[in-house]
Amino acid sequence: MNIAIVKYNAGNIYSVVHALRRLGVEPVVTDDPAVLSSADKVIFPGVGEASTTMAYLQASGLDRLITSLKQPVLGICLGMQLMCRHSEEGDVGCLGIFPIDVKRFEPQPGLKIPHMGWNQIHALKSPLFAATAENEFVYFVHSYYVPLCDNTAAVSDYPGPFSAALHKDNFYATQFHPEKSGGIGEAILRQFIAL
Amino acid sequence: MLAKRIIPCLDVKDGTTVKGVNFVNFRDAGDPVELGRQYSEAGADELVFLDITATYEGRKTFVDVVRRIAAGISIPFTVGGGINELKDVETMLNAGADKVSVNSAALKNPQLISDIAQNFGSQVCVCAIDAKEGLPGDWTCYVAGGHIPTGRKLFEWAKEAQERGAGEILFTSMNHDGVKCGYANQALARLHDELSIPIIASGGAGKIEDFREAFAIGHADAALAASVFHFGEIKITELKDYLRKQNICVR
Numbered sequence A: 001m002n003i004a005i006v007k008y009n010a011g012n013i014y015s016v017v018h019a020l021r022r023l024g025v026e027p028v029v030t031d032d033p034a035v036l037s038s039a040d041k042v043i044f045p046g047v048g049e050a051s052t053t054m055a056y057l058q059a060s061g062l063d064r065l066i067t068s069l070k071q072p073v074l075g076i077c078l079g080m081q082l083m084c085r086h087s088e089e090g091d092v093g094c095l096g097i098f099p100i101d102v103k104r105f106e107p108q109p110g111l112k113i114p115h116m117g118w119n120q121i122h123a124l125k126s127p128l129f130a131a132t133a134e135n136e137f138v139y140f141v142h143s144y145y146v147p148l149c150d151n152t153a154a155v156s157d158y159p160g161p162f163s164a165a166l167h168k169d170n171f172y173a174t175q176f177h178p179e180k181s182g183g184i185g186e187a188i189l190r191q192f193i194a195l
Numbered sequence B: 001m002l003a004k005r006i007i008p009c010l011d012v013k014d015g016t017t018v019k020g021v022n023f024v025n026f027r028d029a030g031d032p033v034e035l036g037r038q039y040s041e042a043g044a045d046e047l048v049f050l051d052i053t054a055t056y057e058g059r060k061t062f063v064d065v066v067r068r069i070a071a072g073i074s075i076p077f078t079v080g081g082g083i084n085e086l087k088d089v090e091t092m093l094n095a096g097a098d099k100v101s102v103n104s105a106a107l108k109n110p111q112l113i114s115d116i117a118q119n120f121g122s123q124v125c126v127c128a129i130d131a132k133e134g135l136p137g138d139w140t141c142y143v144a145g146g147h148i149p150t151g152r153k154l155f156e157w158a159k160e161a162q163e164r165g166a167g168e169i170l171f172t173s174m175n176h177d178g179v180k181c182g183y184a185n186q187a188l189a190r191l192h193d194e195l196s197i198p199i200i201a202s203g204g205a206g207k208i209e210d211f212r213e214a215f216a217i218g219h220a221d222a223a224l225a226a227s228v229f230h231f232g233e234i235k236i237t238e239l240k241d242y243l244r245k246q247n248i249c250v251r
Helices: A013-022 A033-038 A050-060 A062-068 A078-082 A182-194 B032-042 B056-072 B086-095 B104-108 B111-120 B154-164 B185-194 B208-216 B236-245
Strands: A003-006 A028-030 A041-044 A073-076 A084-087 A098-104 A115-121 A136-142 A152-157 A161-168 A171-174 B005-013 B047-051 B077-080 B099-102 B125-133 B139-143 B148-153 B168-173 B199-202 B222-225
Touching: A003 A013, A003 A033, A013 A182, A013 B056, A013 B086, A028 A033, A033 A062, A041 A078, A041 A182, A050 A062, A050 A078, A050 A084, A073 A078, A078 A084, A078 A171, A098 A161, A115 A152, A115 A161, A136 A182, B005 B032, B005 B056, B005 B199, B005 B236, B032 B047, B032 B056, B032 B236, B047 B056, B056 B077, B056 B086, B077 B125, B086 B099, B086 B111, B099 B111, B104 B111, B104 B139, B111 B125, B111 B154, B125 B154, B139 B154, B148 B154, B154 B168, B154 B185, B168 B185, B185 B199, B185 B208, B208 B222, B208 B236
Parallel strands: A003 A028, A003 A041, A041 A073, A073 A171, A084 A098, B005 B047, B005 B222, B047 B077, B077 B099, B099 B125, B125 B168, B168 B199, B199 B222
Antiparallel strands: A115 A136, A152 A161, A161 A171, B125 B139, B139 B148
């Protein structure tokens, strides 16, 4: 199994590396187009800010590369948001894989932003969740969210429903961090590896 | 529903855990890496590792410990103690930490919080505040492990930290810390009312009811404790079972 992690100017690549190692997979962290294109699977992780990250992806040509990939691709957190059409964070056009726009959580009394911590996911519909029961807890950290859409593959609520995961063709994405979600997250990563 | 978090805190000095830990079948009570793994498996929602080493050599050891912790656990963890500049943050994140907590250095140089938020994102920056209540409701911030009072007041400093981009406040009541009679729930509730970022309660946990009150009365988003977990006085699974029965959402 040859898994490549997209290397770019975003943090938390190491936690994904560690999580895969615990599952017995040694990933390659690279921004080399040839290596990414030939990998069995590609993970597009990310913690950072949307507009600066998009600028980096465009300058490096990674934007076109990621959208052209044919093997299973898993976007995580900011990775998922960048796979959408547009983000309110920095008002920036994104990769457009999922035809939906990323919104900021509306401040309201009693609602903490960022949405940080363990929340439940439900309405699961993707091979990623083949081994996951409804209403399990996974770890989220985000201030922007993807509304429900045709590609929604899991739902979480904060306070209203939003997309906790997306799926379209070979593109998979989670708003939460499977690499930080204990045994539940490991099961989801294992399903991705087994796709 | 977003769960309330239970966070064990471990003090690490020269690469080993300072407080003894009373886990069953525990091979090396002093090894923070093994301890982190045990807590992670026991249902902790997050971990905080505080480096209380003073020496340069000890600090280098700590970075290696952080790297090994990151390899072993699949839950988020925060690293604090001796985070003085952006370079320290980068070192810890590269070693695999998810968040850093800043305390004294941020009070001396509040710009540090802004810099961390801008460079790494708010979710990385936990602002730890040690404060002591003098007259009722009058909380003064302390630095240097609670030894030196500052001119800053808890609520206005917490608000400034939020405005500068801190992602969470870790509030330790020095009046309650070590007393084991419950958290500073009134001050926690006021922080909850005045701020819009998550609040971690710290200092005072002695029994499982104290956690319920920190969540139900103090409206804390997370509760941190050290000795009650380390000495096995409270088991995380039993604590969570109790909280669930009290209709508090936990993982």
